[in-house]
Amino acid sequence: MTSRNPVPDSPAPEFSSTPDPAARVTRDDARSRLRLADTWRLLKPYWVSRDGRAGLALLAGVIALNLALVGVNVWLTNWNRVFYNALEAHDFPAFKQQLLAFCAIAAVFIVVSIFKQYYTMMLQMRWRTWLTTDFLSRWLDGQAYYRIEQAHATDNPDQRIADDLRTLASDSLTLSLGLLNSVVTLASFITILWSVSGALTFHLGGTPITIPGYMVWFAVLYAVAGSWLTHKVGKPLIGLSFQQEQREADFRYALMRLRENAEGVALYRGENTERAGLLARFGNIRDNWGWLMRYSRRLVLVSAGYGQIAIVFPLIVAAPRYFARELTLGGLMQISSAFGQVQGALSWLVDSYASLVSWQAASNRVLDFEAAIRATNRDAANADGEHGIRVTQGLPLGGEAGAPRSPIGAMARGGAPAVPAIAADGLVLAVPTAAQHIRELTLPFSLSIERGQRWLVTGPSGSGKSVFFRAMAGIWPYGRGTVDRPGDARVLFLPQKSYLPAGTPADALCYPSRSDAYEATALREVLRACRLDGLIERLDEVANWSTTLSPGEQQRMAFARALLQAPDFLFLDEATSALDEETEAAMYSLIRERLPDAALISIAHRSTVARWHDRYLRYDTRRGGEASVRTGRLEADAMPAPSPG
Numbered sequence: 001m002t003s004r005n006p007v008p009d010s011p012a013p014e015f016s017s018t019p020d021p022a023a024r025v026t027r028d029d030a031r032s033r034l035r036l037a038d039t040w041r042l043l044k045p046y047w048v049s050r051d052g053r054a055g056l057a058l059l060a061g062v063i064a065l066n067l068a069l070v071g072v073n074v075w076l077t078n079w080n081r082v083f084y085n086a087l088e089a090h091d092f093p094a095f096k097q098q099l100l101a102f103c104a105i106a107a108v109f110i111v112v113s114i115f116k117q118y119y120t121m122m123l124q125m126r127w128r129t130w131l132t133t134d135f136l137s138r139w140l141d142g143q144a145y146y147r148i149e150q151a152h153a154t155d156n157p158d159q160r161i162a163d164d165l166r167t168l169a170s171d172s173l174t175l176s177l178g179l180l181n182s183v184v185t186l187a188s189f190i191t192i193l194w195s196v197s198g199a200l201t202f203h204l205g206g207t208p209i210t211i212p213g214y215m216v217w218f219a220v221l222y223a224v225a226g227s228w229l230t231h232k233v234g235k236p237l238i239g240l241s242f243q244q245e246q247r248e249a250d251f252r253y254a255l256m257r258l259r260e261n262a263e264g265v266a267l268y269r270g271e272n273t274e275r276a277g278l279l280a281r282f283g284n285i286r287d288n289w290g291w292l293m294r295y296s297r298r299l300v301l302v303s304a305g306y307g308q309i310a311i312v313f314p315l316i317v318a319a320p321r322y323f324a325r326e327l328t329l330g331g332l333m334q335i336s337s338a339f340g341q342v343q344g345a346l347s348w349l350v351d352s353y354a355s356l357v358s359w360q361a362a363s364n365r366v367l368d369f370e371a372a373i374r375a376t377n378r379d380a381a382n383a384d385g386e387h388g389i390r391v392t393q394g395l396p397l398g399g400e401a402g403a404p405r406s407p408i409g410a411m412a413r414g415g416a417p418a419v420p421a422i423a424a425d426g427l428v429l430a431v432p433t434a435a436q437h438i439r440e441l442t443l444p445f446s447l448s449i450e451r452g453q454r455w456l457v458t459g460p461s462g463s464g465k466s467v468f469f470r471a472m473a474g475i476w477p478y479g480r481g482t483v484d485r486p487g488d489a490r491v492l493f494l495p496q497k498s499y500l501p502a503g504t505p506a507d508a509l510c511y512p513s514r515s516d517a518y519e520a521t522a523l524r525e526v527l528r529a530c531r532l533d534g535l536i537e538r539l540d541e542v543a544n545w546s547t548t549l550s551p552g553e554q555q556r557m558a559f560a561r562a563l564l565q566a567p568d569f570l571f572l573d574e575a576t577s578a579l580d581e582e583t584e585a586a587m588y589s590l591i592r593e594r595l596p597d598a599a600l601i602s603i604a605h606r607s608t609v610a611r612w613h614d615r616y617l618r619y620d621t622r623r624g625g626e627a628s629v630r631t632g633r634l635e636a637d638a639m640p641a642p643s644p645g
């Protein structure tokens with residue numbers, strides 16, 4: 001039997017088959033660049049916000065604790081000298097005394113470390129909360145989330161909000177506190193090292209040359225060389241890390257889709273195809289990981305080599321003075337310790353490079369996301385009826401009294417409806433196709449939908465009926481023309497696939513309001529009216545209702561929601577397609593009875609729906625592909641026929 005698993009059980013592959021993605025990303029785009037100015041623009045707003053004041057206070061505390069830790073280190077270095085000198089002098093009482101001193105140093109170190117960690121974590125979460133709230137608002141406001149998906153403007157926004165913002169907040173703090181620590185450590189130890197290292201004198205061409213504080217210069221030289229080399233070797237990792245995150249998110253998304261569509265896959269017995277698809281995505285992760293491994297190997301070679309040499313480097317450099325008996329063993333150990341501190345502080349870049357890489361990659365991903373939100377908002381704001389559908393706010397419903405009712409499709413001069421209505425003027429619907437092009441679905445048409453009217457929308461599958469609904473909802477950006485909507489109207493859309501939010505049936509009925517927005521008796525009543533008696537006792541039961549309820553039950557839930565929320569305009573997109581004819585009639589008669597003043601607009605293929613409507617909007621597809629849209633009065637029980645042309 002052959003296995004369909006495309007990943008062999010052989011030892012780890014060499015990852016050599018794919019081209020080096022680092023070469024690609026470093027060459028072409030911002031994903032791999034160090035974008036410190038842009039990143040700062042991302043980080044700054046929290047610190048000047050209202051919550052930022054508490055954050056600043058916390059930051060001050062954390063900095064103070066960090067400084068205290070540096071102080072403890074200075075204390076420890078001095079202790080080193082005294083302790084080793086006591087050892088060298090075989091001075092047992094001094095040795096015991098220094099052990100006690102060490103206990104005090106260690107106790108202070110432990111307590112300060114605990115609080116530093118605790119408050120740093122607190123600050124990280126405060127900052128992350130602010131960033132997450134801010135980005136969630138930007139993503140949800142103005143329905144940017146919807147337009148981003150339509151335009152495929154960016155990948156995996158969920159991961160950018162959940163993971164990249166977390167990395168950004170926590171690593172920004174860790175890295176900047178580390179940098180601060182390094183600067184303070186450097187300031188504290190450089191004088192110590194300068195004073196204890198003494199001067200080095202050597203002869204160059206017979207001329208004696210003296211370098212004062214020579215250990216300091218060695219430390220600086222060593223750290224600068226190490227940092228330069230690390231940056232040279234490690235820079236491609238930023239782009240690779242960016243891609244790794246993206247591929248991980250793609251894989252997770254594919255797993256989630258399988259979970260959500262478990263029934264469909266199971267019915268098709270699509271496991272093998274799913275496995276192949278999932279493993280292919282995982283293969284992308286592995287490929288990139290291979291390149292990450294290679295570049296990390298080089299980085300570790302540099303940073304580990306650098307760290308190892310740093311252990312003996314000060315001893316070697318100080319050895320001439322020790323063997324010339326200019327230094328005691330304690331002095332040598334103090335020099336070694338102070339050199340370690342200075343060189344360690346100067347090596348912040350080397351030590352933090354791996355974290356810097358993932359921090360910059362996360363920041364670049366958030367910057368990308370931010371740019372996508374901005375671009376989609378800008379496109380929406382720039383929609384002028386010529387380049388995108390313009391949505392305007394028309395007469396409020398309250399302005400209706402005494403206004404003349406317009407005939408079907410009639411518009412007042414200037415394109416605005418004469419009475420409060422949801423109206424389209426010169427509307428051309430389009431859909432995006434490959435490579436930033438759009439395909440127009442319809443010829444221009446105008447119409448006005450007023451309260452109390454009952455429209456049936458028909459036409460061939462794929463002609464653009466649902467797109468028409470989205471345009472009337474004001475969420476469809478592609479096309480031309482204007483959609484005018486009364487600002488105060490309650491408009492409810494029941495899409496083909498009813499949306500049931502996670503939670504209880506009460507949540508689903510009241511959505512998008514909170515579940516306590518309506519009386520429980522009202523909820524029970526609409527459930528009963530929509531023949532969902534079984535849910536009455538389970539109103540507050542949390543379950544995965546979108547997989548538990550049958551499609552017909554879900555459609556009746558949508559009707560119950562409509563009855564409860566009593567909209568002024570009710571759009572039904574094949575909302576009874578899963579119901580038998582008798583139940584369908586019952587649902588429509590409920591709507592007619594209980595919402596007599598509401599405008600009802602239904603998309604339907606079934607002829608039985610026609611009798612509940614008095615007007616029609618019909619798509620007639622032409623040879624060129626675009627559909628012309630006809631409107632008219634509907635005879636009783638008549639489905640509008642396609643036009644002969």
Ligand SMILES: Nc1ncnc2c1ncn2[C@@H]1O[C@H](COP(=O)(O)OP(=O)(O)OP(=O)(O)O)[C@@H](O)[C@H]1O
Nearest residue numbers: 150431432433459460461462463464465466467468
């Ligand atoms: N987000 C989108 N991106 C690109 N094309 C889309 C998008 N949504 C819809 N389309 C395309 O627009 C066309 C019209 O789709 P629409 O869903 O409006 O058809 P419909 O008339 O409602 O069809 P049906 O009767 O089968 O439900 C189709 O060709 C569809 O593939």
